Amino acid sequence: MREEKPVIVALDYPEQAAALSMADQLDPEKCRVKVGKELFTRAGPAVVDALHRRGFEVFLDLKFHDIPNTTAKAVRAAAELGVWMVNVHASGGRRMMEAARNELDQVNGSRTLLIAVTVLTSMERQDLADIGLDIEPLEHVKRLALLTQNSGLDGVVCSAQEVTPLRELVEPDFQLVTPGIRPADADVGDQKRIMTPGKAIIAGSTHLVIGRPITKASVPVEALERIQQEVLAAR
Numbered sequence: 631m632r633e634e635k636p637v638i639v640a641l642d643y644p645e646q647a648a649a650l651s652m653a654d655q656l657d658p659e660k661c662r663v664k665v666g667k668e669l670f671t672r673a674g675p676a677v678v679d680a681l682h683r684r685g686f687e688v689f690l691d692l693k694f695h696d697i698p699n700t701t702a703k704a705v706r707a708a709a710e711l712g713v714w715m716v717n718v719h720a721s722g723g724r725r726m727m728e729a730a731r732n733e734l735d736q737v738n739g740s741r742t743l744l745i746a747v748t749v750l751t752s753m754e755r756q757d758l759a760d761i762g763l764d765i766e767p768l769e770h771v772k773r774l775a776l777l778t779q780n781s782g783l784d785g786v787v788c789s790a791q792e793v794t795p796l797r798e799l800v801e802p803d804f805q806l807v808t809p810g811i812r813p814a815d816a817d818v819g820d821q822k823r824i825m826t827p828g829k830a831i832i833a834g835s836t837h838l839v840i841g842r843p844i845t846k847a848s849v850p851v852e853a854l855e856r857i858q859q860e861v862l863a864a865r
């Protein structure tokens with residue numbers, strides 16, 4: 631089924647006021663927002679609450695990676711905040727992901743989606759070699775995506791470059807959430823495995839996570855509008 635709001639704006643700000651000022655320029659009917667480690671560590675659950683009151687669906691991107699019990703309880707805490715999506719690191723392993731899935735299923739009325747990060751989009755082959763993995767990112771992403779699906783989660787975070795091969799491996803409703811999105815004229819920054827918004831949609835990404843190309847633009851709403859147009863044209 632076609633996702634009506636594929637764009638997730640990453641609110642990577644050092645304080646709540648700046649994040650909410652950006653959110654107030656966005657339409658919750660047209661995009662979702664993401665709260666990550668910097669903003670959540672500064673502002674805590676209050677910022678999630680403030681975004682919910684504005685009508686936004688929130689992806690709480692805290693990438694939990696710990697022993698099964700700790701990760702499961704953290705996922706429960708996120709679900710109890712009412713977030714739309716939360717994530718863990720797939721490299722925490724099957725038992726960790728299954729524990730998180732089971733815990734989430736016990737939260738009354740929760741519809742929170744649980745996904746897992748495969749290989750960060752800032753990493754390339756050399757970065758994997760540095761941590762002892764002599765393998766192409768795609769091969770590791772495939773392995774972790776299958777493990778994630780078999781552990782009962784709803785999807786993965788991966789690069790849009792991996793979406794086409796992953797679509798052949800996973801179920802059609804498995805979410806493929808892709809950061810590392812860069813319009814053709816945007817700064818790449820620290821991202822390595824990137825793709826343009828239009829190409830990511832054509833490849834089959836379910837959601838595009840986009841931060842600095844919007845938040846650091848001279849007029850963020852205009853940057854978002856150009857991205858939304860590119861996404862629409864690609865459908």
Ligand SMILES: O=c1ccn([C@@H]2O[C@H](COP(=O)(O)O)[C@@H](O)[C@H]2O)c(=O)[nH]1
Pocket residue numbers: 640642666747749750751752787788809810811819821839840841842843
């Ligand atoms: O593999 C990953 C996982 C998460 N992210 C997050 O997405 C945004 C991307 O921001 P940009 O400014 O568009 O680069 C950011 O919040 C990351 O923490 C990711 O980039 N890659």
